[in-house]
Amino acid sequence: xxxxxxxxxxxxxLAEEMRRDPTTFILGEDVAEAGTxxxxxxxxxxxxxxxxxxxxxxxEPGFVGIAVGAAMTGARPIVDLxxxxxxxxxxxxxxxxxxxxxxxxxxxxxxxxxxxxxxxATRRSGAQHSQSLHAxxxxxxxxxxxxxxxxxxxxxxxxxxxxDNNPVVIIxxxxxxxxxxxxxxxxxxxxxxxxNIKRExxxxxxxxxxxxxxxxxxxxxxxxxxxxxxxxxxPRTIVPLDEETLLKSVRKTSRAIVIDEGHQNYGITxxxxxxxxxxxxxxxxxxxxxxxxxxxxxxxSPVLEDLTVPTPEGxxxxxxxxxxxxxxxxx
Amino acid sequence: MTSKxxxxxxxxxxxxxxxxxxxxxxxxxIRTFEDNANQLYLSAKMPGLTHMYSGQEAVAVxxxxxxxxxxxxxxxxxxxxxxxxxxxxxxxxxxxxLGKEEGYCRGKGGSMHIADQSHGxxxxxxxxxxxxxxxxxxxxxxxxxxxxxxxxxxxGDGGTAQGLLYEVMNMAALWNLPVIYACENNGYSEYTKTExxxxxxxxxxxxAFGIEAFTVDGQDVIAVNELSKxxxxxxxxxxxxxxxxxxxxxxxGHHVGDINREYYRSKQEExxxxxxxxxxxxxxxxxxxxxxxxxxxxETLNQEIxxxxxxxxxxxxxxxxxxxxEVDMHVYAETDPATLRAGN
Numbered sequence: 001x002x003x004x005x006x007x008x009x010x011x012x013x014l015a016e017e018m019r020r021d022p023t024t025f026i027l028g029e030d031v032a033e034a035g036t037x038x039x040x041x042x043x044x045x046x047x048x049x050x051x052x053x054x055x056x057x058x059x060e061p062g063f064v065g066i067a068v069g070a071a072m073t074g075a076r077p078i079v080d081l082x083x084x085x086x087x088x089x090x091x092x093x094x095x096x097x098x099x100x101x102x103x104x105x106x107x108x109x110x111x112x113x114x115x116x117x118x119x120x121a122t123r124r125s126g127a128q129h130s131q132s133l134h135a136x137x138x139x140x141x142x143x144x145x146x147x148x149x150x151x152x153x154x155x156x157x158x159x160x161x162x163x164d165n166n167p168v169v170i171i172x173x174x175x176x177x178x179x180x181x182x183x184x185x186x187x188x189x190x191x192x193x194x195x196n197i198k199r200e201x202x203x204x205x206x207x208x209x210x211x212x213x214x215x216x217x218x219x220x221x222x223x224x225x226x227x228x229x230x231x232x233x234x235p236r237t238i239v240p241l242d243e244e245t246l247l248k249s250v251r252k253t254s255r256a257i258v259i260d261e262g263h264q265n266y267g268i269t270x271x272x273x274x275x276x277x278x279x280x281x282x283x284x285x286x287x288x289x290x291x292x293x294x295x296x297x298x299x300x301s302p303v304l305e306d307l308t309v310p311t312p313e314g315x316x317x318x319x320x321x322x323x324x325x326x327x328x329x330x331x
Numbered sequence: 332m333t334s335k336x337x338x339x340x341x342x343x344x345x346x347x348x349x350x351x352x353x354x355x356x357x358x359x360x361i362r363t364f365e366d367n368a369n370q371l372y373l374s375a376k377m378p379g380l381t382h383m384y385s386g387q388e389a390v391a392v393x394x395x396x397x398x399x400x401x402x403x404x405x406x407x408x409x410x411x412x413x414x415x416x417x418x419x420x421x422x423x424x425x426x427x428x429l430g431k432e433e434g435y436c437r438g439k440g441g442s443m444h445i446a447d448q449s450h451g452x453x454x455x456x457x458x459x460x461x462x463x464x465x466x467x468x469x470x471x472x473x474x475x476x477x478x479x480x481x482x483x484x485x486x487g488d489g490g491t492a493q494g495l496l497y498e499v500m501n502m503a504a505l506w507n508l509p510v511i512y513a514c515e516n517n518g519y520s521e522y523t524k525t526e527x528x529x530x531x532x533x534x535x536x537x538x539a540f541g542i543e544a545f546t547v548d549g550q551d552v553i554a555v556n557e558l559s560k561x562x563x564x565x566x567x568x569x570x571x572x573x574x575x576x577x578x579x580x581x582x583x584g585h586h587v588g589d590i591n592r593e594y595y596r597s598k599q600e601e602x603x604x605x606x607x608x609x610x611x612x613x614x615x616x617x618x619x620x621x622x623x624x625x626x627x628x629x630e631t632l633n634q635e636i637x638x639x640x641x642x643x644x645x646x647x648x649x650x651x652x653x654x655x656x657e658v659d660m661h662v663y664a665e666t667d668p669a670t671l672r673a674g675n
Contacts (some may be wrong), residue, residue, distance in 0.1 A: 025475060051475060057505075062498025065464010069482075070472040072453055072465060073403060096458055097465065103661045104444040105454065106437030110664035141662050163671055165664040187673040 001182040006172065007040045009151035009183050010116070013158035014041070014078065016187065018048055021076060024162060027054040027063050028080025036080060038118075038177050060089040064115065068098045068167075071113040076162060081117035084171055085131045090115075098167040099142030112165045116158070118174040119147075119261060120211055121298045121309050130298035130305075132210075132261040135268050137169045138238050144192060145239040146170040149213035151181035153236055156190030164192070173211040173261075193240035197249070201231035204255040204319050207246060207272060209235060211309075212259040212291075218312035219319060228323055238268055246272065247280050254285040255322045259310050264292030286322045291315060344621060345557070351623050352632070354396055354552055358388040358611050359633055361412045363640045364421060365583075368411065368428060368442075372587040376648065378430055381442040384412030386582035389610035390515050391416035393555025394483055397563045403451040403469045403482040405462035408443050409581070410455030413485055418450035421643035431650040438653050439661065451480075460486055460493030463512075467499040470510035470571070481566040483511045489520030491533050497540075500572070504540040509566035511559075512537065512574045515549060517581040522595050537574030549579030550610040553617075580604040 004012070018024045026044065028036075032055045035042035045053040056063040060081065067077035081087065087094070094115065101109040119132035138145045144166055148154035154172060161168040198213060199220055208216035213234045220230035231249050235241055250256045256276055258269040269290035276288045294308040321327050344351075365385045371377035384391065387409075395404065395416035406413040414424060419435065427434025427445050434440070435447050446454030453469065456462040466484030473480050490496065491514060503510050520528045534544035547558050555577060562573045582605060584592045618624045624632075669675055 023476060054506075057498070057501055059498035059501065061495050062464060062467075062502060065495060066468035066471055066499060066502060067464075069405075069453070069462075069465035069468020069470075070475070071468070073469045073472045075472040075475060077468075092458060092461065093464055097456075097461060100444075101454070102664045104436060104440040105446045105448070105661075106435070106439045107661040107664070108436065108448045109446060109454065112664075144663070160671055163666065165666045189671055189673055191671060 001184060003180040004151055004183050005178050005180050006148070006151040006154045007038065007177040009155035010040050010158055010172065011042065011044065013155045015044060015047065017159055017162040018044070018052065023074060024076040024078060025052040025054065026078045026080060027056050027067060029056055029058055029082050031055060031080045037082065038174060040177065041080070060086050061093050064090040064093040065097065067113045068093055068101075068111055071098070071111045071167070072101060072109050076112050078114045078116060078162060081115055083129050084117045084119045084133050085128050087117065087133045087136060091136070094137065094143070094167070094169070095140045099140045102166070103142060110165050111167045113167050114161045115167070115169045116172065117169070118172045120173045120175045121261065121293065122305055123175055124300065124302060124305065126300045127297035132293060134169070134171050134238065135262045135266070138268065142167065143239065144168045144237065146192065146237045147210040148172060149208070149210055149234045149236070150176070151179065151183050153190060153234070155183055156188050157236060159189045160192055163189070171210065175211065190236065192237045193242050194236065195242035195245040196234045196236055197231065197245065198234055199230070199232040201229040201253065203229045203253055203323055204257065205231045205233060205246070205249040205253045206257050206259065206315065206319065207233050207235065208259045209238065209261070209268060211261050215310055215312050215315060216259055219315035222312060222316040223319055226320070228319060230319060241272070243275055243279070246276065250276050250280045251283040254283055257289040257291055257315060257318055257322070259291045259315055261293050261309060263295050264290055265295045267292045286325065286327055289318055289322065289327070291318065344623070348623050350396070351618060354392050354556065355614055355618060355624075355629070356632055356636065357392045357396070357416055358552060358614065359636050361388045361391065361415045362611060363636050364411055364415055364424065367425070367640045367644050369583070369587055371428065371644070377428055379441060380586045380588050381428065382409040382586045383581070383583035384409050386604065386610070387412055387515055387517060387549065387579045389552035389555055389614070390513070390549045390577045390579050393552045394513055394559045396556050397559035398451070398481065398483065400450050401480045402563070403453055403466070403480060405453045405466040405469070405482070405484050406455040407462070407485055407487060407490070408455060408457050408459070409487065410445060411442070414445050414447055414452055414455070417447065417452045419447045419452065421640055422646055425643045425647035426650050429647050429650070430652060431647055432653040433650050437657065460490035460495050462486075463490070463493070463495045463499050467503050467508060467510055470503065470508035471506065473509055474506065479567050481509045481511065481563050481571070483513050485513050485515060487520070488514060488516040488518070488525040488529060488533065490514070491536070492520070492528055497536070500537060500540050500542060500574070503572040504542050507569060507571065509569070509571040511562055511566065512572065514574070514576045515579055516576055517579050519581060519585070519596065521585045522589070522592070524595065534574060534576050542572055542574050544574040544576070546576045546578065549577030550608045550613060552610055552614050580608065
């Protein structure tokens, strides 16, 4: 199968969906000729013109609000939010406006829009361009949240996001834009709420999201050499969450670590761990561990920044200790 | 080039008798709706609070009578007037205010989120200025998809303090969008005089973006309607956006519970507006002077509207609440599974 980069996969998904549906359009900062700072959208303005690939002023609440109104009245906007950190700027439009229209109107108004943005530290970008803020939006009823972990997921999830009748926040790992993966040439979509078992195992379940799927897989390879069999699962969407697949795995392995690049406090890792505790408690041989980003603003200095994100070695070490029964009474 | 004009009532008859009477009827329907809503609050029959539109009727009616059902509006927390003026009926509105299943939003929205999609009302909004993006986005959609509808964005003088307004006006002007920003200046930003929160000129802010801005007497329904018709036609002719500041007055407090309010507004000032600048009294006198309607005909209309409201309130009071199973319905819209398959 051919291999393409995550960036190309997103670009293909957008182009295919824009050819399919004339009500779709892209808006955001530097999306047209510039094709975004990450060049993900290169070539789209040449095919679809500036009427459908719209450069906006640097007014995030303004253009997200505009997308909400366009979506409520029959278009399917795809908003490009240049950095995930800018989610803070658009919280009212996303969480008070987009997320609640369907419910507040008793099902009469819907907001079929996509916000595509990114996450990920270790790019030496400092505290305001490195955050992984998906927990903020996952907390809000009415929003769906997708976290692609490779080029394959990026394309298939994006196509579903565009066709979904709800506001969807799809967050790409900005460090993976140039990573290649096998992507079929034939059209495919990845449904929301269906986790992907990346690797089967019997001793411990490693649940990783987005960038942390690679980390979990690398940890599994380390553990395999030591005779520990780790199962790696990528939920692919955290809202909706495929709880069944996660529970089934944990009932089999009896141990789990949840790994996510958002801050650990009050984060995705805590939510998933809690669901496993509530619904698979009697199957567990050890507490479910959380491994999120450190609860510090992301530092600039490379030696400090690298400490903030879970690593394969760190995951492997925790897995080893869980499997050895060392952490059963850990505080 | 921008211009600022002060529209005044054209004293010659430009509309048909039916059109004038419809404007009068809609204004009285709003006032009557609010009187009943206030009564429901005072008698503890309505959950929560609500924000009265009384005093501002000529704004909503003058503008909405220049629109058709395909045109869109976005409304505010003080939104009952916009909702009635855009064509909503009393029964579904009162049901919504009381949280009943037959309300416009199945009781899930309430006063501050009432929406009536069937008449193009994209909804009230409980965040001051919260719908400015929505209105502008509706206009962008119209332009993008080649639709000829116009969107009116209602907001108050208080809303002009939100940064969102300036972001979206900038884009509306850059992209020539068919949207009219209608600023209802009722003199008060919640519990604070507008002069204390708004520096400089409100219309000059729109003009800075190259948006043509107008100031109009918001108590004069004919002046509002004449200006609105011109601007709507110009929007359809790709000449938008526009900005209108409508000078008006809020008879009640910020909300129905804001009763002792002399610390920010005198009773004398309120009485002056009610006695001398009431939009309904003013228009009623004009209709009679012009021979468009007689006193008897006007009284008959008023009584019919009162009766309609009474019937609707009684219906809403007796109507059923939503089934408890509805609490987690409508969080997400359905998506047809077929559209999510490759090849479709």
